[in-house]
Amino acid sequence: xxxxxxxxxxxxRIENVPDARLIEPTDALLVVTHAAICGSDLWPYKGMPPSxxxxxxxxxxxxxxxxxxxxxxxxxxxxxxxxxxxxxxxTCIYCQEGLQTSCLHGGFWGGTELDGGQGEAVRVPQAxxxxxxxxxxxxxxxxxxxxxxxxxxATGHHAALSARVGPGKSVAVVGGGAVGLCGVIAAKRLGxxxxxxxxxxxxxxxxxxxxxATDIVSERGEEAVARVRELTKGxxxxxxxxxxxxxxxxxxxxxxxRPGGAVGRVGVPQAEVMPAxxxxxxxxxxxxxxxxxxxxxxxxxxxxxxxxxxxxxxxxWTGSLEGVPDGYRAMNERKAIKALVKF
Amino acid sequence: xxxxxxxxxxxxRIENVPDARLIEPTDALLVVTHAAICGSDLWPYKGMPPSxxxxxxxxxxxxxxxxxxxxxxxxxxxxxxxxxxxxxxxTCIYCQEGLQTSCLHGGFWGGTELDGGQGEAVRVPQAxxxxxxxxxxxxxxxxxxxxxxxxxxATGHHAALSARVGPGKSVAVVGGGAVGLCGVIAAKRLGxxxxxxxxxxxxxxxxxxxxxATDIVSERGEEAVARVRELTKGxxxxxxxxxxxxxxxxxxxxxxxRPGGAVGRVGVPQAEVMPAxxxxxxxxxxxxxxxxxxxxxxxxxxxxxxxxxxxxxxxxWTGSLEGVPDGYRAMNERKAIKALVKF
Numbered sequence: 001x002x003x004x005x006x007x008x009x010x011x012x013r014i015e016n017v018p019d020a021r022l023i024e025p026t027d028a029l030l031v032v033t034h035a036a037i038c039g040s041d042l043w044p045y046k047g048m049p050p051s052x053x054x055x056x057x058x059x060x061x062x063x064x065x066x067x068x069x070x071x072x073x074x075x076x077x078x079x080x081x082x083x084x085x086x087x088x089x090x091t092c093i094y095c096q097e098g099l100q101t102s103c104l105h106g107g108f109w110g111g112t113e114l115d116g117g118q119g120e121a122v123r124v125p126q127a128x129x130x131x132x133x134x135x136x137x138x139x140x141x142x143x144x145x146x147x148x149x150x151x152x153x154a155t156g157h158h159a160a161l162s163a164r165v166g167p168g169k170s171v172a173v174v175g176g177g178a179v180g181l182c183g184v185i186a187a188k189r190l191g192x193x194x195x196x197x198x199x200x201x202x203x204x205x206x207x208x209x210x211x212x213a214t215d216i217v218s219e220r221g222e223e224a225v226a227r228v229r230e231l232t233k234g235x236x237x238x239x240x241x242x243x244x245x246x247x248x249x250x251x252x253x254x255x256x257x258r259p260g261g262a263v264g265r266v267g268v269p270q271a272e273v274m275p276a277x278x279x280x281x282x283x284x285x286x287x288x289x290x291x292x293x294x295x296x297x298x299x300x301x302x303x304x305x306x307x308x309x310x311x312x313x314x315x316x317w318t319g320s321l322e323g324v325p326d327g328y329r330a331m332n333e334r335k336a337i338k339a340l341v342k343f
Numbered sequence: 344x345x346x347x348x349x350x351x352x353x354x355x356r357i358e359n360v361p362d363a364r365l366i367e368p369t370d371a372l373l374v375v376t377h378a379a380i381c382g383s384d385l386w387p388y389k390g391m392p393p394s395x396x397x398x399x400x401x402x403x404x405x406x407x408x409x410x411x412x413x414x415x416x417x418x419x420x421x422x423x424x425x426x427x428x429x430x431x432x433x434t435c436i437y438c439q440e441g442l443q444t445s446c447l448h449g450g451f452w453g454g455t456e457l458d459g460g461q462g463e464a465v466r467v468p469q470a471x472x473x474x475x476x477x478x479x480x481x482x483x484x485x486x487x488x489x490x491x492x493x494x495x496x497a498t499g500h501h502a503a504l505s506a507r508v509g510p511g512k513s514v515a516v517v518g519g520g521a522v523g524l525c526g527v528i529a530a531k532r533l534g535x536x537x538x539x540x541x542x543x544x545x546x547x548x549x550x551x552x553x554x555x556a557t558d559i560v561s562e563r564g565e566e567a568v569a570r571v572r573e574l575t576k577g578x579x580x581x582x583x584x585x586x587x588x589x590x591x592x593x594x595x596x597x598x599x600x601r602p603g604g605a606v607g608r609v610g611v612p613q614a615e616v617m618p619a620x621x622x623x624x625x626x627x628x629x630x631x632x633x634x635x636x637x638x639x640x641x642x643x644x645x646x647x648x649x650x651x652x653x654x655x656x657x658x659x660w661t662g663s664l665e666g667v668p669d670g671y672r673a674m675n676e677r678k679a680i681k682a683l684v685k686f
Binding site for chain 1: 436437440442444445505578593602603608611612614615616617618619620622623624625626627628629630631632633635
């Protein structure tokens with residue numbers, strides 16, 4: 001079968017790989033119908049050391065179940081299912097708590113051991129725990145929005161929950177990529193009174209305003225902090241969604257949170273450490289991490305199905321599997337916010 | 344009047360200072376009856392650069408109101424009152440939220456501008472917001488426990504709340520000083536199912552066991568982490584109370600929290616940065632900071648008055664004002680857990 005393999009920084013190819021097949025009795029075999037390229041795929045795209053073996057890519061996908069192992073009970077052949085960016089058994093202590101990204105018997109797609117979502121088919125471990133059956137057909141117009149539930153919309157929601165967004169609260173979203181934009185949607189959905197987006201790209205800003213951003217801050221560093229304070233009577237915001245992951249963006253996030261506020265961080269940290277002191281004296285809570293997307297599909301689904309939120313609008317590039325390398329390039333050069341792959 | 348002044352590392356003296364007096368109409372004048380030496384007083388005791396002017400010390404105290412300014416409404420002459428370690432107006436946006444340590448018109452005792460609690464009298468700014476009237480007389484046997492509500496018991500409680508301690512939860516307390524011991528009390532009071540103290544001093548361990556610690560870990564670093572994992576089925580604990588503030592203790596705290604858990608940090612950070620990555624992948628929440636003791640006196644008071652908690656037992660050294668330098672020495676040499684000063 002054909003699948004996306006990354007061999008080093010900037011080197012993404014569509015290759016022939018061994019066909020996906022059932023191995024464990026708890027597996028399902030999925031024929032991929034839709035996949036996405038993630039902002040986090042750009043981290044190795046920027047910096048991965050050369051590798052002969054390569055690394056299978058893609059962790060946001062929807063597909064049709066073609067076969068199931070003998071112990072799969074809930075998922076059936078023919079189901080259209082969403083695969084969150086982590087697979088999980090659905091029964092361990094962490095899954096029961098709704099933290100499927102820490103599943104004791106789970107893991108992440110791709111790499112060198114597992115199939116990735118940016119390929120024709122995927123062996124899905126722990127199918128009953130991992131997969132979520134969608135109540136629509138594969139050609140439904142909502143498919144882009146449904147695809148975001150496997151990662152970016154769930155991640156924006158996780159950032160908002162971690163930052164304790166609630167009715168009437170003042171919120172800042174650091175970074176207007178696909179996750180940040182979904183963070184704006186999530187903040188609006190949870191009733192935020194003020195939503196300040198920190199970003200400087202016109203396409204993202206335009207979309208953020210449509211999603212509910214009330215203010216835009218395009219300054220950086222200390223100037224950005226000063227501007228957010230101006231917009232919040234000198235106080236700072238109650239909730240910050242850190243959707244980037246750089247040391248500088250985390251510093252900004254911690255600096256614009258007001259005392260007693262919270263930073264929900266979902267950008268994968270690119271620095272080993274973060275500031276320890278100012279957040280202490282301000283009693284600022286730092287929460288977040290990889291979003292348990294599996295737990296959030298169900299609560300977010302009605303709003304997608306009934307059109308109250310339209311996170312699929314973050315996709316501004318669509319291509320085929322063979323076009324995936326172009327998708328990476330477009331996202332890396334910031335010519336696209338997020339790429340959708342249709343099979 | 345006589346008061347404690349620190350002139351540099353290891354140099355604490357009882358000096359003649361200007362008499363405390365009313366200045367602002369919102370002030371009260373307090374004659375101190377009881378004060379304490381705090382673990383955080385030991386930070387300057389270990390490292391303060393020499394100063395000719397010196398620094399007034401003490402931020403945990405109880406006293407009798409001798410005079411009040413023209414705008415003081417609630418506090419009356421003759422009241423026996425507790426002064427939390429931060430003064431606050433009780434009306435600003437943060438005070439209304441119960442975060443009096445971030446009061447827009449508040450501050451901290453001592454230094455070079457204000458009186459400290461380790462002295463005969465104190466000018467109390469924002470008296471109505473700051474002071475809490477106690478329902479007992481100055482010679483009450485509960486006075487040591489009541490004094491802990493101005494800082495260490497409130498701080499242990501804050502660590503426990505920040506770490507989301509609740510019924511049946513697994514808890515670790517890093518550091519068995521007075522705050523850590525009060526953290527054990529707080530965790531027990533909030534219904535924790537397992538309370539692991541990380542400390543190696545026999546006197547503290549003995550008291551912690553009486554307060555409700557179920558397990559003791561005296562190893563350090565990676566060995567401590569391994570031991571906590573052994574005690575928690577390999578998972579780590581749901582709640583960690585970081586009651587020290589060193590980089591190493593924070594690293595330990597983050598390493599023994601299980602995925603989805605929380606670290607409540609109340610030890611003043613002695614390092615500029617803290618680890619950013621493992622806590623991210625485990626969705627570990629980092630919360631806490633200076634405890635809003637003013638907000639906690641009222642909910643904790645009944646348990647003190649009715650003897651259900653006995654935080655005053657952390658005082659194992661008692662002296663007069665003139666003995667305060669000996670109290671610092673005893674605490675610094677770990678010959679005492681915490682020093683009580685009776686006037």
